[in-house]
Amino acid sequence: MQLEALFKQPQALPAVPKIVHELIDSFNSDDVSIDDIAKKLAADPVLSARLLRLANSAYYHVSRSVGTVNDALTMLGFVTVRTLVISSGLTGGYKSMPGMDLKQFWRYSLHTAAVAGWLAKKAGVNADQAFTVGLMHGIGQLVMHAGMPEQMLALDKLASPLDARRIDMERTSFGYSFATVGGELAKQWRFPLTFVDTIKHFPDPLAHEPFDAVSGVIHLAAWRSRGEHNGLTPEELESTLPRDVCVKLGLKPDELLKDMPPISELADGLDALLG
Numbered sequence: 001m002q003l004e005a006l007f008k009q010p011q012a013l014p015a016v017p018k019i020v021h022e023l024i025d026s027f028n029s030d031d032v033s034i035d036d037i038a039k040k041l042a043a044d045p046v047l048s049a050r051l052l053r054l055a056n057s058a059y060y061h062v063s064r065s066v067g068t069v070n071d072a073l074t075m076l077g078f079v080t081v082r083t084l085v086i087s088s089g090l091t092g093g094y095k096s097m098p099g100m101d102l103k104q105f106w107r108y109s110l111h112t113a114a115v116a117g118w119l120a121k122k123a124g125v126n127a128d129q130a131f132t133v134g135l136m137h138g139i140g141q142l143v144m145h146a147g148m149p150e151q152m153l154a155l156d157k158l159a160s161p162l163d164a165r166r167i168d169m170e171r172t173s174f175g176y177s178f179a180t181v182g183g184e185l186a187k188q189w190r191f192p193l194t195f196v197d198t199i200k201h202f203p204d205p206l207a208h209e210p211f212d213a214v215s216g217v218i219h220l221a222a223w224r225s226r227g228e229h230n231g232l233t234p235e236e237l238e239s240t241l242p243r244d245v246c247v248k249l250g251l252k253p254d255e256l257l258k259d260m261p262p263i264s265e266l267a268d269g270l271d272a273l274l275g
Helices: 003-007 018-028 034-042 045-055 069-076 078-091 102-123 127-136 139-147 149-158 166-174 178-188 193-201 213-229 234-240 243-249 253-259 270-274
Strands: none
Touching: 003 139, 003 178, 018 034, 018 078, 034 045, 034 069, 034 078, 045 069, 045 078, 045 270, 069 078, 078 102, 078 127, 078 270, 102 127, 102 139, 102 213, 102 270, 127 193, 127 213, 139 149, 139 178, 149 166, 166 178, 178 193, 193 213, 213 234, 213 243, 234 253, 243 253
């Protein structure tokens, strides 16, 4: 199926609350009314409950309990709250998916986001952007499974969605991959262009000039999270580490292989995003 045709399938696109679209729009606007956003958030019981659960989770270890949306904004700041609400909205965008374990997919995506946030701090890049893109870097998989289930299920039999060969197999079969689709979705949703390019380029971050450090971070985070979900041994991780991307980011291999805390610790508390 052509990329354009895929986006014309109504069932292919995730259903996301209006407040999430408003928060995405806030990336492109300087005069955001935080009070207005807080009121709308408080009026959405599902998103506000998730936000409060996350704000009180081990991931953010705040000094006192967060009881309201306004508390969350005060203690975590608008940028972090926006990241969390957009993330919560995205993870609830599909209720079921032919041939895909949605819980496993989002757990893998959350792990990628947590690793990306950690690596971003090490590499001196925007950690909020890395977290958001880390969470949505694979969303094109869901769009493709929802919009062309038969073709995707045939591919799933050859390589699972979390297989390292998957991107190349999709390019060979369709002429584009889930990264292209995810970038196109981000563009249609009016995410900043930097997000769009990072999602499109993360599979081959060194193939694009100028080098985008966040796409390098997502590339490494996705590699590490896939390794976790596929049960790779420390030796297998060492032999598959994308060293050239590490070099470009100024990271030492040992930072990923030895210094990084276990993923379960990095992502502790984030499963509140999964509802």
